[in-house]
Amino acid sequence: MTTSAIKLTSPHELLAVVPYLLGFHPTRSLVLLCLSNNRIGLTQRLDLPENADDVASALLPSLITENPDAVILIGFEDQEDESLPALEALTTALQSRAMRIHDRIVVRGGRWRSLDCHSPSCCPPEGSPVPEPADVPGVISEFVGRGVAPHHDRESLARQVEAGPQAAAVATMMRELQTTAGCPTVPRADLFTAWPRILDPDGQDITTEDAALAAVSLLDIEIRDAMVAWLCPGTLAWPPRLAITTWCSRHPEPSRSASSGRALTACSMAASRLAGVQPGSPSRADRRRRRRRTTARPLVL
Numbered sequence: 001m002t003t004s005a006i007k008l009t010s011p012h013e014l015l016a017v018v019p020y021l022l023g024f025h026p027t028r029s030l031v032l033l034c035l036s037n038n039r040i041g042l043t044q045r046l047d048l049p050e051n052a053d054d055v056a057s058a059l060l061p062s063l064i065t066e067n068p069d070a071v072i073l074i075g076f077e078d079q080e081d082e083s084l085p086a087l088e089a090l091t092t093a094l095q096s097r098a099m100r101i102h103d104r105i106v107v108r109g110g111r112w113r114s115l116d117c118h119s120p121s122c123c124p125p126e127g128s129p130v131p132e133p134a135d136v137p138g139v140i141s142e143f144v145g146r147g148v149a150p151h152h153d154r155e156s157l158a159r160q161v162e163a164g165p166q167a168a169a170v171a172t173m174m175r176e177l178q179t180t181a182g183c184p185t186v187p188r189a190d191l192f193t194a195w196p197r198i199l200d201p202d203g204q205d206i207t208t209e210d211a212a213l214a215a216v217s218l219l220d221i222e223i224r225d226a227m228v229a230w231l232c233p234g235t236l237a238w239p240p241r242l243a244i245t246t247w248c249s250r251h252p253e254p255s256r257s258a259s260s261g262r263a264l265t266a267c268s269m270a271a272s273r274l275a276g277v278q279p280g281s282p283s284r285a286d287r288r289r290r291r292r293r294t295t296a297r298p299l300v301l
Contacts, residue, residue, distance in 0.1 A: 006142055008040075011105055013139050015112055016131045018074065019150035020143045024157045029076045030086045032059055034068035035102055042066040048077065052085035056093035063099070070100040076107045087115070166208050166269045173212035178219075191217035195227070198266050206262065211269035231263060 008014050014033075019025045021033075021043045034042040044059050063071070073090060075083025087104055094101055104115040111127035133140040143149070151157040177191075194210035195217065197203050217223045 006139060008139065011103065011112065011114065012128065012131050013136050014072070015074070015105070015107065016133060016136045016139055020140070020148060022150065024151040024154050026076045027153065028078055028082070030055060030059075030083060030090065031074040031076065032063065032090070033072040033074070034063065034066050035070045035072065036066075036068050038069075041068060046086075048075075048083055048086055052089040055086045055090045059090065060093060060097075064097070068099075070102040072102050073104045074107060075105070078108065080108065164265075164269045166211070169208045170211045170215065170269050173208060174216055177212055177216045188220060188223070191220065192223060194266075195223075198262050199230075201262065203262070206266050206269065208269070211266045214266050227263070 006017075008017065018031060018033075021040070022031070022045055026045055028048045030046045030048060032044045032046075033040050042062060044062060046055060046058055049055060049058075071094065073087055075087045077083040083106055087106070091101060091104065101116075103117075105112055106115060106127075107130060108127075110130050112130050113125075113127040114123045117123035133144075151160075191213055194213035197210055198206055198214055218227070
């Protein structure tokens, strides 16, 4: 089935969408959005660094993998021009690799301005107001309809997956499961069994055993892809011949919001252990999992 795109017609509308793409309202940040066929793809955010030269080394590897047609750079700052060193350093790095920059925007004090537009009629020197969601209802309605709302800041988003009181017990069980799962005689289905119970909005409280099984299962790229594809529609294709794919396809969209909350609960139960998991060097396809898309409809400029 083909879905219509959400058309963004101006930086005004783009800035309204950015918090929904990130999951929180950014402050003192550099945000990079990739455009491919005029559609927003990979979105990256970085705290404004003390050393502007650190920006390129942090953002370019994923950007080179993405290979977009163009990029948009947005500097969120508290003090006047504090984002400019990072923006200029990244601009220089992008230009040295012949990557096209669609626009560069600075946001400060509830107003925004373009660094590359010098027409007072559309880009006044004092900047323009950053829109509230109510100012662009046609753009934001898709997110609101799915129960998506950005957190006030990154810290409040991070608290969603802070280690819970059961983290130590889950970590112990995860270590045991990872040892067992290393044996080829253990079927993948044993790791998958927890997810239908976790994602059931009407299910029982998540157990330590299910949290551990779910956390270890995410080391399996296909299971991880299936979870992303179901919880964030439009981001990834469904992995073929996978039991969780069949289960997710049978559950309607309205249950996904509640299921996402239960998935976060499971992650918080295993957070301290997941923080130390190193699944190995990601492939090109795996790196694309860094996309963040909270709407099933593509965003088009």
